[in-house]
Amino acid sequence: MASDFERRRFIKAASAAGLIGLAGCSGGPSGSDGSGGGNASDGSSGSDGGEGSDEPPATVGIVYSDGGLGDNSFNDAAQQGILQAEEEFGIAYDESEPDGAGEFGQFQQLYASSTDPDYDLVSCIGFNQGDALSETAPQFPDQDFMIVDTTVDEPNVANYLFREHEGSFLMGVLAGRLTETDFSAGAGATAPDSTNVGFVGGVDSPVIRRFQAGFEAGVDYASDDVDVITSYVGSYADPSGGREQALSMYQSGADIVYHAAGATGVGVFQAAQSEGRFAFGVDQDQSVSEPSFADVIVASMVKRVDTAVYESISNVIDGSHQGGNTIALGLESNGVECVYGQEIGGQVPEDIKTAVADARDEIIAGNIDVPETTSN
Numbered sequence: 001m002a003s004d005f006e007r008r009r010f011i012k013a014a015s016a017a018g019l020i021g022l023a024g025c026s027g028g029p030s031g032s033d034g035s036g037g038g039n040a041s042d043g044s045s046g047s048d049g050g051e052g053s054d055e056p057p058a059t060v061g062i063v064y065s066d067g068g069l070g071d072n073s074f075n076d077a078a079q080q081g082i083l084q085a086e087e088e089f090g091i092a093y094d095e096s097e098p099d100g101a102g103e104f105g106q107f108q109q110l111y112a113s114s115t116d117p118d119y120d121l122v123s124c125i126g127f128n129q130g131d132a133l134s135e136t137a138p139q140f141p142d143q144d145f146m147i148v149d150t151t152v153d154e155p156n157v158a159n160y161l162f163r164e165h166e167g168s169f170l171m172g173v174l175a176g177r178l179t180e181t182d183f184s185a186g187a188g189a190t191a192p193d194s195t196n197v198g199f200v201g202g203v204d205s206p207v208i209r210r211f212q213a214g215f216e217a218g219v220d221y222a223s224d225d226v227d228v229i230t231s232y233v234g235s236y237a238d239p240s241g242g243r244e245q246a247l248s249m250y251q252s253g254a255d256i257v258y259h260a261a262g263a264t265g266v267g268v269f270q271a272a273q274s275e276g277r278f279a280f281g282v283d284q285d286q287s288v289s290e291p292s293f294a295d296v297i298v299a300s301m302v303k304r305v306d307t308a309v310y311e312s313i314s315n316v317i318d319g320s321h322q323g324g325n326t327i328a329l330g331l332e333s334n335g336v337e338c339v340y341g342q343e344i345g346g347q348v349p350e351d352i353k354t355a356v357a358d359a360r361d362e363i364i365a366g367n368i369d370v371p372e373t374t375s376n
Helices: 002-007 016-022 074-089 101-113 127-139 164-178 206-222 239-251 262-275 305-318 350-365
Strands: 009-012 059-063 092-097 121-125 144-148 157-162 196-201 227-232 256-260 278-283 297-303 326-329 336-340
Touching: 059 074, 059 101, 059 305, 074 092, 074 121, 074 278, 074 305, 092 101, 101 121, 101 127, 121 127, 121 305, 127 144, 144 305, 157 305, 164 206, 164 256, 164 278, 164 297, 164 336, 164 350, 196 206, 196 239, 196 262, 206 227, 206 256, 206 350, 227 239, 239 256, 239 262, 256 262, 256 297, 262 278, 305 326, 336 350
Parallel strands: 009 092, 059 092, 059 121, 121 144, 144 157, 157 326, 196 227, 196 256, 256 278, 278 297
Antiparallel strands: 297 336
């Protein structure tokens, strides 16, 4: 994959002045160093899409959410989808990591207005790009867009939502049952007298509230005697803030903390190790993506952002872009899942795993109605 990385264009967020300077250009977004980010030897954009001078079946621009790549969570999951599409279809692609929400619209528009290359799809990762895309999409009616975690009511935008509350309900069942069990594995252990578990959110938003609502409902479903302590750090890129909040929870009696906080969640894992407790990951199997914390990560709520990105690219290649439609991915479609950690997840008692599996079946059957909003 290293050679692919070198061949493709890697676009960082440019300065505001740089963005303004690029606004009238016909080419795609260029790197902040002014080099254009392409292959200097042949002027190509993105990966070469196959042997020789063959045209790729599609060229995709992707604008990542807050925190950028390297979060081993949400953005990295999205990137896996585009890497899969590159491997299987031979697409070309460019990536952008805006420095903040103020740059979302600028990068969306730069991709949409580009003619060299001409982007077949612009992928917008994260609910916080919704406002910008609501302005961008009508300006470029012939450009196909996709967005994750929110809806933009335009005929050229395919909207992908996830039922995070369903997957988080399973994490709540797991936490509620496990905290009442005398359990030790890896570097962690439960506290037999604990009556609390924790939830650390990144940015307080409807999406993260769905995580919280499902988790709280799952804990309540599993036990009447366990409470959930919640806290929002206000960022997806603040590990020290995540560590501080999780330490407070562990020291207040919680023995398991679930995070939905992007790279901020690394701090939760750090706190779990330092306190000898457990944590739950999110978006990817974080026992794999964060292997140095695998000895405290019991399970992760995997959110298949990669599936949304991959399927949207596949649809564009097939000429079946789902513009104007909303695709919801939940437990039934494996859009969200409870995945046990590779190092210690196998040690979770079978009766608890059965309880989680039964809850999954009941949700799919419609016998459990998982709330999407919190009570506070």
